[in-house]
Structures are given as structure tokens and as C-alpha cells.
Amino acid sequence: MGTIIVIDTETVTGTYGLLSVGAVVLERDGGKINLLDTYFGFSDEFEYGFYFAQQYAYAKRNSVARKPRREIDEELAGLARRYDVNTAYAYNARFDKTVARAYLPALQFNWHDLMQPARQVLASAEHYPAYKKLYPYVELTRGGVLKRGYSVECVGRYLGLPHETHVALEDAQMETEIAVRLGLFDRAAVC
Numbered sequence: 001m002g003t004i005i006v007i008d009t010e011t012v013t014g015t016y017g018l019l020s021v022g023a024v025v026l027e028r029d030g031g032k033i034n035l036l037d038t039y040f041g042f043s044d045e046f047e048y049g050f051y052f053a054q055q056y057a058y059a060k061r062n063s064v065a066r067k068p069r070r071e072i073d074e075e076l077a078g079l080a081r082r083y084d085v086n087t088a089y090a091y092n093a094r095f096d097k098t099v100a101r102a103y104l105p106a107l108q109f110n111w112h113d114l115m116q117p118a119r120q121v122l123a124s125a126e127h128y129p130a131y132k133k134l135y136p137y138v139e140l141t142r143g144g145v146l147k148r149g150y151s152v153e154c155v156g157r158y159l160g161l162p163h164e165t166h167v168a169l170e171d172a173q174m175e176t177e178i179a180v181r182l183g184l185f186d187r188a189a190v191c
Contacts, residue, residue: 003027003036003083005109006179007090008172009099012049018069018103019043020055022169023076024176025083033180039079040064040169041072051166058167069103077106089184091115091152091175093191110190114179117187118155119145127158127182134158152178 006024011017025037042059044066046052059066067075080086088109090096097111122131123145131149132138134157138149152171153164155178164171179185 002087003085004087004089004185005080005083005085006114006172006176007088007096007100007107008168008175009096009103010049010051010055010166010168010171011099012046012052015095015098015102017046017049018072018099019046019049019052020059020168021072021076021100021104022167022172023079024169024172025079025085026176027083028185033185036083037079038169038173039076040167041076042066043069043072045069054165054167058165058170073104073106076104077108080107080109086110087112089114089175089179089188091118091178097191112188113191114175114184114188115150116145116189117184118178118182119150120187121182121184122146122150122155122158131158155182 004026008022010019020042023039027034027036042055042064089112091114093111093113100107123140135149139147141147156174159181161174161177
């Protein structure tokens with residue numbers, strides 16, 4: 001099965017300006033998933049941004065030094081090499097892939113999206129009745145997937161997980177838990 005990485009990025013705004021990146025490295029062995037490592041990089045490039053305060057508080061609480069983006073890029077690429085990782089997963093992977101290509105060029109992964117399979121799984125007979133009860137506004141597309149209400153925050157709440165913090169590592173950990181609980185790694189779409 002191999003080793004994979006779940007990545008989350010936080011930016012100044014939209015896909016502009018990398019504030020931080022969080023990564024969870026996992027080993028998949030049949031149905032078992034084992035945590036191998038985690039990484040949090042907090043860029044010293046910007047002193048502001050949508051979720052700057054959250055990154056700053058987390059870094060201070062966990063004694064994480066701010067670093068130049070180039071150093072974060074090299075460290076994360078080194079982590080991927082050390083564990084022989086070439087496949088990355090992210091919730092809304094198009095966003096994280098765009099940010100990584102712009103700000104972390106050493107990261108060369110095959111990217112897989114967790115959001116689309118989550119939309120499918122949550123629309124299934126196993127989950128949809130309870131999900132609809134929690135979120136009465138959700139509905140299905142003609143193709144039979146969730147039309148709205150499938151953010152990390154919504155899915156996490158449905159699964160009883162803590163609130164999304166918008167700290168890259170904590171969100172990567174939450175996305176990992178969502179993927180494990182809903183069986184998304186085997187369903188994830190290449191993007």
C-alpha cells in the first residue's frame with residue numbers, strides 16, 4: 001500500500017502567500033493505517049493574513065520557530081524523501097496543490113482529493129439520513145453527491161471531531177481522521 005502524506009496549507013488570502021503548512025505522514029498496510037510523522041512549518045515571510053494569529057499562537061505554544069519558506073520547502077521535501085512519499089492527499093486538494101506549486105516547488109507529489117469522495121460517501125444511504133438530520137439544508141445533486149455542506153468543519157462535526165482550527169497541522173490531522181473514518185483514501189480522486 002505504501003506511505004502517503006496528508007497536507008494542509010494556510011495562506012494570507014486565497015491562494016496568495018503561504019503562512020504555514022502542516023503534514024501527516026502515514027503508512028498504509030492493508031486496512032491498517034499507522035502514523036509515522038508530522039510536520040508544521042510556519043513561514044516568516046508574512047506578518048498578517050487570514051489565519052495568521054492562529055498559526056502564531058500554535059507556533060508559540062509548541063515552540064516552533066518561524067522559518068524562511070525555502071527552508072520549509074526543503075524540510076518537507078526531505079521528510080517526503082525519508083519516508084519515500086510520492087502521493088499527497090488533501091481536502092480540496094486543488095487549493096493545496098496550487099499553493100504548494102506556487103510556494104513549495106520542491107514538493108513533487110501525485111495529488112489526490114479527499115473532498116469529492118467525502119461528498120459521495122456522505123450522500124450514501126449509510127450516512128445521508130443522519131447527515132441530513134444534522135444539516136437540514138443539505139441536498140444532493142442530480143449525480144447523487146452532496147451539493148453543499150461538505151466543508152471540513154461540517155464533516156468533522158458530523159463525525160464528532162473538534163472544530164477546525166485553521167492551523168495547518170491540526171487541520172491536516174483532522175482531514176486525516178475524516179479520511180480514515182469515512183474510508184476516503186481508497187476513493188480519493190487524482191487531481
